[in-house]
Amino acid sequence: MSPEFEAGIDASARLLAEERAGDNAPPLSVSELSAILKRTVEDRFGHVRLRGEISGFKRAASGHIYLCLKDDNAVIDGVMWKGGAARLPFSPQDGVEVIATGKLTTYPGRSKYQIVIERMELAGEGALMALLEKLKARLSAEGLFDGSRKRRLPFMPRTIGVVTSPTGAVIRDILHRLEDRCPTHVLVWPVLVQGQGAAEQVARAVRGFSAMQADGPIPRPDLVIVARGGGSIEDLWSFNEEIVVRAVAECSIPIISAVGHETDTTLCDHAADMRAPTPTAAAEMAVPVRADLVTMLREQGLRMERAVRRSAGQARERLDMQMRLMPTLDTLLAPQRQRLDQLSDNLGNGLRHRLADARAHLNQAGGALRPALLHQHLSRARERVDRLRLRPDYLTRIFQDQATAFDRLSRLFVSVNPDLPLRRGFARVMAAGQLVKSVAGAQAAGTVTLHFADGAIGAAIDGGPPSDPLEKPQPQAISPIARPSRKPRESEERRQQDLFS
Known part of the structure; x- marks a missing residue:
């Protein structure tokens, strides 16, 4: 590459970074x-x-x-x-x-x-109100402010729970008003009513009252009052917090919201069952006036007494009218008295007739008791006794008849004895305790037992034809069996005599 070409190349287009003379800006990461x-x-x-x-x-x-x-x-x-x-x-x-x-x-x-x-x-306050309206719209859409959720306050609560500051004038005003109207047991749950952590404490107190057991060591309130004195919107903001509004709406005990003065309104007021303009007014809503109750009870007692007296007077008048319409005692008993007199008269006549009938019957029975009739009845009784006596000839005839019947049964027993033919050369074939009556039965059994007059022996059935054909039996003269004499032998006669002696 020529020097002229290298001189024309821009320094920013160099491939590798090189430090140049006079450069005091090192690269930074x-x-x-x-x-x-x-x-x-x-x-x-x-x-x-x-x-x-x-x-x-x-x-x-x-x-x-x-x-x-x-x-x-x-x-x-x-x-x-x-x-x-x-x-x-x-x-x-x-x-x-x-x-x-x-x-x-x-x-x-x-x-x-x-x-x-x-x-x-x-x-600014405008932003605070915008936040309040936005939260109110969202909670209202969930139904937390619906009128159908509101519950009636108890007429005479035995225990009232108060959620407020224990050191402010609010709790003293509530206690003083309750004492004047109707003394009631009060449970105070101390909380902060403004500032940091106030909303969490108020919500925790409301949920704590709601979670108390009815039969616990501490009586469960019948009514809850959430109270605070007046102030600016910033001071009352804790009662606009969502956690407080939800706790008040979910409380299982009827609740009164008494936050601020008449013109102050918080979201807690919308969620509560009743809104009071002031804490003192909340105490007035919570209980009736004891004096008014006593007066009302006295008036109700007087009205009840007058009603009872009026009802008793009317009943007495109706009773008098009914008594005038009812018959007298003599009128009611007159028929019964007359019947009693009639029965008394008939009683004497009946006794006399009864006595006469009894005498006639006695005379008739006495006439039948004559000595001749008695002797006749006695003779008939003796004849019946004589007929019932046992005579020796009668008993002898009975014994002879019984001996004849016994001889007949003995001969029958000898003739049906199954072992008697075995003495003449016959055998009884048994298999499995059953009598074999046919060839098929013997073949099916396989092994049989042959009973002879002098004992028994086992045999196996081969199923083949017999080795020797059976010979046809020759007819033989059968001698008649000698009939036993009707006269009993001496030994039998002695046994019979012993039996009936």
């Missing part, structure tokens, strides 16, 4: 430049106040708050750490105009600058 910018911004803008509208509000799980502050022409990121976020007197929302106080810094990870907010306030 990106991290070094980010650190220089961070120090410069923090030194220059260590304390700033920005006015802008919140956009992209987000509360992280760690408790930190991330948001953007914007106006018509620019946007800046903002972050508020957990400690500062916990001290906020209101709940930030998108669209709310605020004034944020903090310092500017950079975030090297994205090459962006942001404001670290230390304190954040609403930008």
Whole structure:
């Protein structure tokens, strides 16, 4: 390459970076430049106040708050750490105009600058009212302010729970008014009524009263009063917080909201079952006047007494009228008295007739008891006794008949004895305890038992034809069996005599 060509090449087009003479700006890394910018911004803008509208509000799980502050022409990121976020007197929302106080810094990870907010306030009363209206519209859309959710207050609560500051004039006014009207047991849950942490304490107190057990060691309130004295909208802002409104709406006990004076209105008033213009008015709503109750009870007692007397007088008049219409005692008993006299007369006649009938019957029975009739009955009885006596000839005839019947049964037993044919050369074939009656039964059994007169022997069935044909039996003369004599033998006769002796 020629020197002229090299001289014409621009130094910015060189391939490799080279230090040139007189160059006192060494190259910086990106991290070094980010650190220089961070120090410069923090030194220059260590304390700033920005006015802008919140956009992209987000509360992280760690408790930190991330948001953007914007106006018509620019946007800046903002972050508020957990400690500062916990001290906020209101709940930030998108669209709310605020004034944020903090310092500017950079975030090297994205090459962006942001404001670290230390304190954040609403930008004037207009912004506060805008936030209030926005929260009111959102909670109203959820139905927390519906009239159908309102409950009637108990007429005579035994225990009243009060959520307020224990050192202010509010609790003294409530106790004094309750003492004048109708003394009632009061439970005070001390809370902060303004400032940091007031909303959380009020909500915790309302939920604590609602969670108490009816049969616990501390009596559960029948009515709850949330009370605070008057003040500016900033002083009453704790009772506009969402956590307080939801706690009041979810309370299982009827609740009265007495926050501020007549002209002061908070979201807690809309969520409660009843709104009182002042704490003193809340005490008047909570209980009736004891003197009025006593007077009313006295009047009701007098009215009841007059009603009872009037009812008794009317009943007495009706009774008198009924008594005049009822018959007298003599009129009612006259028929019964007459019947009693008639029965008394008939009783004597009946007894005389009965006595006469009894005498006639006795005479008739006495005439039948004659000695001749008695002797006749006695003779008939003796004849019946003689017929019933056992004579020896009668018993002998009975014994002979029984012996004849016994001989007949003995001959029948001998003729049906299954072992008698075995003595003549026959055998009884048995298989499995059953009598074999056919060839098929013997073949099916396979093994059989042959019973002879002198014993039994086993045999196997081969199923073939017999080796020797059976010979046809020759007819033989059968001698008649000698009939036993009807006259019993001497031994049998002796046994019979012994049996019936």
